Amino acid sequence: MIRRKLERRDFLKISVAASGGLLIGLRFPGISALAPAQSSSEQHASATTFMPNAFVRIGTDERITVIVNHSEMGQGVYTSLPMLLADELDADWTKVGFEAAPVDPKYNHPAFGIQMTGGSSSVYSGMQQFREAGAAARSMLIGAAAQQWNVDASTCRTESGAVFNKKGQKLTYGGLATAAAKLPPPEHVQLKDPKTFKLIGKPIKRLDTPEKLNGEAVFGIDVKLPGMLTAVIARPPIFGATMKSFDDSRARSMPGVKKIVAIPAGVAVIADTFWQAKMARHALRVEWDEGSMQNFNTSEMMHQFRERAKSPGTSVRKDGDATAALASAAKKIAAVYEVPYLSHLMMEPLNCAVDLRADSCEVWTGSQFQTIDRANAAKTAGLPPEKVQLHTTFLGGGFGRRANPQSDFVVEAVQVAKAAGVPVKVIWTREEDMAGGWYRPAFLHAIEGGIDASDNAVSWRSRLVGQSIMAGTPFAAAMMKGKDYDPASVEGVDDLPYEIPNLAVESHQAEIKVPVQWLRSVGHSHTAFATECFVDELAGLAQKDPYQFRRALLQKHPRHLGVLDLAAQKAGWGKPLPKGMGRGIAVHFAFESYSAHVAEVSVEDGNVRVHRMVCAIDCGQYVNPGIIAAQTEGGAIFGASAALFQELTFENGRLQQTNFNTFPVMRMNECPQIETHIVDNHEKSGGIGEPGVPCAAPAIANALFAATGKRIRKLPIRLSEAV
Amino acid sequence: MIGFSVNGKRVNLDVDPSTPLLWVIREQLGLTGTKYGCGMAQCGACTVHINGEAVRSCVAPVSRAGGKSVTTIEGLSPDLSHPLQRAWLEEDVPQCGYCQSGQLMSAAVLLLEKPRPTDEDIDEAMTGNICRCGTYPRIRKAIHRAAEMVAKAGAR
Numbered sequence: 001m002i003r004r005k006l007e008r009r010d011f012l013k014i015s016v017a018a019s020g021g022l023l024i025g026l027r028f029p030g031i032s033a034l035a036p037a038q039s040s041s042e043q044h045a046s047a048t049t050f051m052p053n054a055f056v057r058i059g060t061d062e063r064i065t066v067i068v069n070h071s072e073m074g075q076g077v078y079t080s081l082p083m084l085l086a087d088e089l090d091a092d093w094t095k096v097g098f099e100a101a102p103v104d105p106k107y108n109h110p111a112f113g114i115q116m117t118g119g120s121s122s123v124y125s126g127m128q129q130f131r132e133a134g135a136a137a138r139s140m141l142i143g144a145a146a147q148q149w150n151v152d153a154s155t156c157r158t159e160s161g162a163v164f165n166k167k168g169q170k171l172t173y174g175g176l177a178t179a180a181a182k183l184p185p186p187e188h189v190q191l192k193d194p195k196t197f198k199l200i201g202k203p204i205k206r207l208d209t210p211e212k213l214n215g216e217a218v219f220g221i222d223v224k225l226p227g228m229l230t231a232v233i234a235r236p237p238i239f240g241a242t243m244k245s246f247d248d249s250r251a252r253s254m255p256g257v258k259k260i261v262a263i264p265a266g267v268a269v270i271a272d273t274f275w276q277a278k279m280a281r282h283a284l285r286v287e288w289d290e291g292s293m294q295n296f297n298t299s300e301m302m303h304q305f306r307e308r309a310k311s312p313g314t315s316v317r318k319d320g321d322a323t324a325a326l327a328s329a330a331k332k333i334a335a336v337y338e339v340p341y342l343s344h345l346m347m348e349p350l351n352c353a354v355d356l357r358a359d360s361c362e363v364w365t366g367s368q369f370q371t372i373d374r375a376n377a378a379k380t381a382g383l384p385p386e387k388v389q390l391h392t393t394f395l396g397g398g399f400g401r402r403a404n405p406q407s408d409f410v411v412e413a414v415q416v417a418k419a420a421g422v423p424v425k426v427i428w429t430r431e432e433d434m435a436g437g438w439y440r441p442a443f444l445h446a447i448e449g450g451i452d453a454s455d456n457a458v459s460w461r462s463r464l465v466g467q468s469i470m471a472g473t474p475f476a477a478a479m480m481k482g483k484d485y486d487p488a489s490v491e492g493v494d495d496l497p498y499e500i501p502n503l504a505v506e507s508h509q510a511e512i513k514v515p516v517q518w519l520r521s522v523g524h525s526h527t528a529f530a531t532e533c534f535v536d537e538l539a540g541l542a543q544k545d546p547y548q549f550r551r552a553l554l555q556k557h558p559r560h561l562g563v564l565d566l567a568a569q570k571a572g573w574g575k576p577l578p579k580g581m582g583r584g585i586a587v588h589f590a591f592e593s594y595s596a597h598v599a600e601v602s603v604e605d606g607n608v609r610v611h612r613m614v615c616a617i618d619c620g621q622y623v624n625p626g627i628i629a630a631q632t633e634g635g636a637i638f639g640a641s642a643a644l645f646q647e648l649t650f651e652n653g654r655l656q657q658t659n660f661n662t663f664p665v666m667r668m669n670e671c672p673q674i675e676t677h678i679v680d681n682h683e684k685s686g687g688i689g690e691p692g693v694p695c696a697a698p699a700i701a702n703a704l705f706a707a708t709g710k711r712i713r714k715l716p717i718r719l720s721e722a723v
Numbered sequence: 724m725i726g727f728s729v730n731g732k733r734v735n736l737d738v739d740p741s742t743p744l745l746w747v748i749r750e751q752l753g754l755t756g757t758k759y760g761c762g763m764a765q766c767g768a769c770t771v772h773i774n775g776e777a778v779r780s781c782v783a784p785v786s787r788a789g790g791k792s793v794t795t796i797e798g799l800s801p802d803l804s805h806p807l808q809r810a811w812l813e814e815d816v817p818q819c820g821y822c823q824s825g826q827l828m829s830a831a832v833l834l835l836e837k838p839r840p841t842d843e844d845i846d847e848a849m850t851g852n853i854c855r856c857g858t859y860p861r862i863r864k865a866i867h868r869a870a871e872m873v874a875k876a877g878a879r
Binding site: 072073074075076203205206208209210212213214215216217218219221222224230255273274275345346347348349394395396397398399427429430626630631633634635636637638659660661665666667668669671673674 | 742753795818849854
């Protein structure tokens with residue numbers, strides 16, 4: 001058994017819940033205890049609760065509720081985090097449920113210092129937290145049982161929601177909850193030896209599935225409050241445009257319309273129902289001052305990016321002298337990779353419901369950024385943050401969009417609520433959601449590389465041009481750490497693992513007034529495409545097999561090699577394929593996990609067809625292999641969608657794409673057969689929500705080269721643009 | 724007034740007949756399991772049945788349901804006992820879950836029309852339903868599994 005002193009034991013608090021249950025949690029030093037009361041979890045455990053700082057509530061009815069501080073957006077945290085706690089608790093899994101945590105500093109992300117969900121970090125950052133909370137609860141339940149039996153606690157054992165003594169007598173956790181709550185917190189918690197895990201590492205079924213199959217799951221868009229109105233907003237057609245005037249003479253007399261009012265985000269149309277609001281907005285006439293972006297064109301922007309890549313950028317990494325080594329290389333090659341702006345395109349368009357009162361504000365939304373959203377809602381409402389409650393619903397997809405540094409979709413809903421005077425829900429149409437900005441930035445990645453006379457890679461120089469997602473946000477200082485470039489722009493190329501003696505990475509930061517943000521796998525979504533395609537090009541220059549070429553350059557990176565070999569072996573690398581088909585490989589490290597994909601593709605009637613994707617993932621000690629596989633499959637499809645179909649373009653400042661018909665997502669008939677192979681080890685846990693994305697595009701592009709002999713250097717893939 | 728039945732219950736509504744059925748179901752009837760995704764029959768999140776036919780309710784005026792029988796996800800089965808729901812549970816299909824009501828409603832019509840669907844049948848019936856999380860491989864498996872369940876039950 002691992003015996004570990006609980007460093008934060010002074011802050012371990014317990015209390016008797018109103019229901020007579022045991023409430024336990026960890027409070028972190030240096031953080032104010034002040035927090036808004038009454039989230040749903042606190043309502044159950046209010047009154048005599050010392051602090052609403054719990055990760056678990058054990059009811060006298062045997063129900064075990066795990067309070068989860070990360071948002072469920074499909075990645076499975078409402079199952080994997082409860083598994084961590086329940087395993088240490090020796091809980092009866094059939095009695096375990098989940099609840100969304102309220103906004104409170106004690107639910108802050110241990111690394112990021114705010115309550116949020118992102119960076120594929122929920123499980124690995126919560127690993128210790130949730131295990132300790134479960135172990136501490138178990139220790140107190142044992143203590144209560146030992147007292148009752150008048151035996152030494154060390155003679156008791158736990159199993160499936162009960163404590164047993166040597167005589168085989170049994171007391172259930174529910175029966176012990178009230179007594180356990182009166183005991184002092186444990187001096188130490190004992191964490192299990194991983195060999196004795198009962199839940200961790202097993203493909204446990206998700207806890208949130210049943211309610212997602214009968215319409216019961218509540219997403220933000222489903223929230224209904226008494227007396228609530230619904231609003232849609234007429235938004236500027238161009239980023240930075242401002243409203244000059246509006247004419248609502250027709251709109252305001254339309255059925256159901258309650259109010260039409262200018263807010264900073266545009267003109268809000270508030271009505272009884274969404275459809276009435278939408279119809280009235282259609283009848284609204286708004287005049288805009290189009291501002292400085294009215295001549296913005298993405299084609300010109302990419303031209304400027306190409307020009308800029310011709311000159312050196314800010315140095316990010318410099319091993320040896322890449323430029324000199326290029327000059328003296330036996331053979332060299334240059335390639336320019338381009339990727340477009342991308343929309344997160346969650347299935348559930350943005351929305352937010354707000355009940356604003358004179359001295360309080362309640363917000364319901366699918367948030368990935370609770371601390372920030374609550375603070376911005378409070379600022380907009382003119383209330384202190386502790387007067388604002390933010391209720392996290394299920395998220396109908398997040399992919400980073402619901403972690404907005406300005407809380408755009410929350411702030412405007414509070415503005416509308418101010419004008420409405422009654423509870424109101426703002427719903428974005430699909431078109432507005434797509435035009436609303438905060439995209440994955442477009443990037444250009446110019447790479448030059450060379451090999452020596454013995455076909456060894458001797459030089460690599462990467463120059464990236466694109467917008468920073470951090471610049472101008474409140475996180476810039478912390479995330480950029482005094483660097484004169486944005487690490488998120490270059491992640492995945494700044495730590496290129498290939499053993500190349502002369503390697504330079506340079507960054508050019510573009511200043512463009514298109515709002516950009518993190519999108520699932522962030523910088524890796526474009527750096528893996530450029531670097532893994534270019535490694536293939538170097539292999540071609542050396543006339544070597546792309547898999548073997550990578551192997552030779554990764555000898556000092558066993559975990560890269562592990563996934564590379566696993567994917568290659570499972571895919572049958574080297575075995576002949578039917579005529580017209582090609583196989584491509586890619587490997588990448590991101591979010592503390594290693595991933596490799598092999599794709600098999602062909603061209604059918606001029607269209608790219610992905611037949612099969614074999615994915616290998618090494619995310620260290622994993623919690624739920626079922627979820628790992630689902631995230632890896634989903635990540636591959638997400639990456640393949642972007643590679644094959646997706647691009648946002650602007651002409652005269654106006655977005656040219658509007659809906660799924662012009663910004664397609666992979667569909668059932670296009671979906672390849674996907675296999676996931678998970679590396680078994682007890683290495684430190686890595687992320688899983690994002691690592692499945694980056695390899696998809698380069699594996700497909702490299703497979704297309706194998707099939708057609710043409711290189712793909714631009715996404716989305718268009719065979720007519722292949723070189 | 725427009726009258727129709729929803730999940731076996733008769734409703735009469737005073738509503739603009741051109742209002743999409745989706746918003747009537749969600750806002751007037753409070754059945755929020757049917758989702759809005761695109762508003763133009765592109766994604767299938769809003770799929771319901773009208774007299775047993777899969778319909779994109781975001782583009783179907785409520786008048787189209789007049790006198791007919793509408794089934795939403797809430798009416799697929801009261802207790803998750805529909806073979807598709809059971810198969811979805813066994814394959815652990817949903818991720819974010821937002822599109823799954825529509826996926827299930829499309830799959831339900833497929834199974835009625837083709838009790839043992841091929842992969843091609845699944846492609847044809849399900850290609851109108853987008854899943855951004857990428858649950859397609861599991862949806863495919865779950866449909867096959869549900870078909871097997873029904874076939875076995877029938878053989879007994």
